[in-house]
Amino acid sequence: MSSESTARPLHAGRLFLVTAPSGAGKSSLVNALLKLEPTLKLSISHTTRQPRPGEVNGREYHFVSEHEFLAMRDRGEFLESALVHGNYYGTSRIWIEGQMAQGNDVLLEIDWQGARQVRERFDGTVGIFILPPSMEELERRLRGRGLDSEEVILRRLANARAEMQEAPHYDALIVNDDLDTAYDHLRAAYLAATLAPHCRPGLVEALNNGHLL
Numbered sequence: 001m002s003s004e005s006t007a008r009p010l011h012a013g014r015l016f017l018v019t020a021p022s023g024a025g026k027s028s029l030v031n032a033l034l035k036l037e038p039t040l041k042l043s044i045s046h047t048t049r050q051p052r053p054g055e056v057n058g059r060e061y062h063f064v065s066e067h068e069f070l071a072m073r074d075r076g077e078f079l080e081s082a083l084v085h086g087n088y089y090g091t092s093r094i095w096i097e098g099q100m101a102q103g104n105d106v107l108l109e110i111d112w113q114g115a116r117q118v119r120e121r122f123d124g125t126v127g128i129f130i131l132p133p134s135m136e137e138l139e140r141r142l143r144g145r146g147l148d149s150e151e152v153i154l155r156r157l158a159n160a161r162a163e164m165q166e167a168p169h170y171d172a173l174i175v176n177d178d179l180d181t182a183y184d185h186l187r188a189a190y191l192a193a194t195l196a197p198h199c200r201p202g203l204v205e206a207l208n209n210g211h212l213l
Contacts, residue, residue, distance in 0.1 A: 013100030014193060015122050016040075016107045017115045017170075018186075020130035021160035022085075023142040025176040029130060030109055032183050033190060040105045040190070043096055046072065049087040052147060080110075080117035085155065089114065105194060112166040126193045127170035128186065133177040135160070 020026035034042055046062040048069050057063050064072070069088045073081050081090035091108060099106050108118065119125050132138035138160060142153050167173055172189040176182040 013102065013104045013106060015096070015100065015118070015125045016105060016190065016193070017118060017125055017127045018107060018109050018130065019112050019115050019127070019163075019166070019170070020176075021132065021138060021163045022156045023138050023145070023160075024130045024132045025141070025179065025182070026109060026130045028179060029174075029176065029183055029186050030107065033186055034107070036187070037105075037190065039103070040107055041099050043091055043106055043108045045109075046078070046090045046092070047087055049085075049089075079121060080114040082111055082113040082117070084111050084113070085152070085159065091118070112163050115166075126172075126189070128172045128174065128189050129167040129170040130182070130186075131164060131167060131173060131175045132160075133175055137177075 018026060018030055030042070034040060044058065044060075044062055046064050046069060048064060048066045049061070051057065051060070051063055055061070055063075066088065069081075069090065072078060073088075073090060077093060078090035079093035079096055081088060089111065091110065091114065096106050096108075108114070110118065115127060119127070132141070135157070139153070139157055142148065142156055148156065171193075172185075174182050174185045174189070
């Protein structure tokens with residue numbers, strides 16, 4: 001992974017949507033990108049899911065009760081919200097709009113349902129889909145985490161097949177077979193959009209030249 005951040009001119013912030021099936025390695029890639037790009041801000045979603053071991057409220061997610069979540073949704077506080085794997089997830093509209101107005105790019109780790117809602121509300125979003133190298137490898141990773149019951153793993157695998165049907169609608173597809181290589185592709189997609197913020201063909205050209213998978 002490169003250790004050098006790229007300077008670029010100030011512009012109105014852009015919204016990046018990163019989607020992947022559970023277990024594809026999305027969070028590891030996103031965290032690596034955030035370390036090198038100080039003007040890229042991660043949106044922290046609200047969720048009704050219970051925290052996993054080591055997760056901290058306000059860092060991985062804002063953990064709220066279902067009652068509180070639904071009240072926030074009814075007040076119009078979410079840019080998008082969705083029911084995923086039996087839990088609610090939502091993205092703060094006010095926080096994102098404020099960051100973009102300051103010229104900061106914002107990144108959402110988001111499921112395909114939420115990404116579709118966001119695209120309907122924001123023009124010029126950049127969608128990046130992270131794919132596992134195979135379903136067999138995805139299952140191996142899910143089981144290797146040791147976080148979920150057998151029932152949850154089987155549900156995640158079934159959902160992954162449906163989720164990956166959405167991949168062709170994204171601007172860049174990245175297969176996370178090797179973490180370092182996948183990171184280089186993710187950063188290439190990010191820089192292609194930010195260095196030429198009004199030129200979407202930059203991503204298409206990157207794809208055609210083999211810089212992204």
